[in-house]
Amino acid sequence: MRELLRIVAAFLGCAVLAYPFTLVPLSRGYIALSVPALLLLISALVLWSEGAITVGAIALTAPYVAVIGVEDRPVDVAVPVAAALLLLFVTVADAAVAVPPGTPLETGFLRGLALDCARGSVLALGIGVVLLAASAVPLPNSQLLRSLGIAAAALALGMPIRLLAGRRDGRPGNGVEPAPRMTL
Amino acid sequence: MPAPQLGRFIAVAAPLLLGGLLLGRVELVVLAAPLLVVLCAGLLARNPEVSVELRLSASRCLEDQRIVATVRVSAAAGSGRAEQVDLHLRYGAAITALDPTRVTVALAPGEVRDVTVGLQAGRWGVHDVGPLTVVVHGRSRLVGGWTARAAVPLRVIPRMEDFRAGDAHPFQRALTGSHVTRSPGDGVEFASIRPYVQGDSLRRVHRRATNRLGELHVTQHQVERNAEVVLMLDTFDDVGPPGATSLDVEVRAALGIAEHYLARGDRVGVITFGGTTRWLVAGAGGVQRHRVIEHLLGVEVGLSYAWKDIGLLPRRCLPPRALVIALSPLLDLRATTAMADLAARGYGVVVVDTSPEDLLPAARSAQYALGERIFLMEREAQLYRLAEIGAPVVRWAGSGGLDAVLTEVSRLHARPRLARR
Secondary structure, three states: OOOHHHHHHHHHHHHHHHHHHHHOOOOHHHHHHHHHHHHHHHHHHHHHHHHHHHHHHEEEEEEEHOOOOOOOOOOOOOOHHHHHHHHHHHHHHHHHHHOOOOOOOOOHHHHHHHHHHHHHHHHHHHHHHOOOHHHHOOOOOOOOHHHHHHHHHHHHHHHHHHHHHHOOOOOOOEEEEEEOEEEO | OOOOHHHHHHHHHHHHHHHHHOOOOHHHHHHHHHHHHHHHHHHHHHOOOOEEEEEEEEOOOEEEEEEEEEEEEOOOOOOOOOOEEEEEEOOOOOEEEEOOOOOEEEOEEEEEEEEEEEEOOOEEEEEEEEEEEEEOOOHHHOOEEEEEEEEEEEEEEEOOOOOOOOOHHHOOOEEEEEEEEEEEEEOOOOEEEEEOOOOOOHOOOOOOHHHHOOOOOEEEEEEEEEOEEEEEEOOOOOOOOOOOOOOHHHHHHHHHHHHHHHHHOOOOEEEEEEOOOOOEEEOOHHHHHHHHHHHOOOOOOOOOOOOOOOHOHHHHOOOOOOOEEEEOOOOOHHHHHHHHHHHHHHEEEEEEEOOOOOOOOOOOHHHHHHHHHHHHHHHHHHHHHHHHOOOOOEEEEOOOOOOOHHHHHHHHHOOOOOOOO
């Protein structure tokens, strides 16, 4: 079952990697950029380590960032699909690496994972549509708006870190063994 | 405790978000936004609270018997959902798992799950079932924690070798038992018919002999007495194929012999003579049977280069006029010397050879064959020395296998001796 999850993750990774080529025709530059990303993806799937998967996930987005950054293109309205694929890849790859080898998985776990994936896909599509719709609203290109955008980005990145710091404050059971009752 | 997934979400989302701001492209923000939303939702969700319990269907079992280890995992009501609970049950080398020992389950709040693992103990002894390692992942596997349960001991009682022996015993104690002695007295075993002498009980008059011979004759019986048996296990070496090593044979044979003599009301003691020397003072009855089993469960080979002799043993664990049945592969000089010492001190000693049939592998070279010959000659010399001193050596053959040597030892100790006055 772990191998099946790996294969699904590999397909999702390839789909994320192939997505930019639906926007632009194949060129040497993009192919040259995609090859290292593909190699990283393959190495992440073969090595199957936590770090390799993180690096692989970052590398998968590189060709798309290059396409968006270099080409002067209109807004890509299909990007929520790519966002959903990326979220699915990260979720499935993590589940596959988190399961120890040779472990039988019960249907409850697989059902939970499928539910997680479905929920994530819907969420990614929904958020993408909302953001694209919001970006389509004509706003004056003022310094204030730019500042607000930067502040929102800082908040979006800072909130998880703040939540994480809150979790580390003396909660029992985190790695403390043996604990009669475990609390994360 | 943050899980790797949390760092991964941040590592992927942060560059995309910053790239979107720098390049002024909403597409990159759209890529990063779902990751950040899932991240915040996962961190805001309640933590799962999972408790684990490890139980065995039996704390004692026989060799090759199957038992069931049950892992009860329960999630506290009102806590968060445990997306992934990885259970990993470890076990001792002598135990075989019949079911997967790594299981992954998911638990809803308030849910209780029993995971059963069939186990089979392949060898006697005290083995650990556990520790049990539990790794729990919370919502979206963003946070995780682990705990462990201590191992549960499983006592595997050795398979008892079938053993029966005759009445021959070199010494008896002055307590009523089941060993027929040479001396006449108030027993139940018929000895002979003899003429009546003054003081004989009239209840013993043999009527048919009296009528036929015309003179008063009585029946003579033999006295049944109790005996003390000390089982001496040589734990300096353990050779042979797994499952049938010399130590396996020693322990199983010792249990069979102890069971036989205890069932007859005799007193049985155990001495483990090896790297670690342990002893069990002789006793009788059902409690002693359990003590013998407990003692045998702790038998193990202890590597030691120190010279050891019977001087180490306390006097009370070697009662005078005890029959010592020494079980040994006869490979260590310290063990054979101790047996010879016991025989020289007047104990009735029977040495049971527990070495495997194919003790030495096939000779691969002329030098190896020469070494093998030297080893066999030295061993032969040791056996001869033991036999000469009055400690016959016999291979373990199970039921009835010791009858001949026990008779020989009884005869040896019953013969008249010169005593110094």
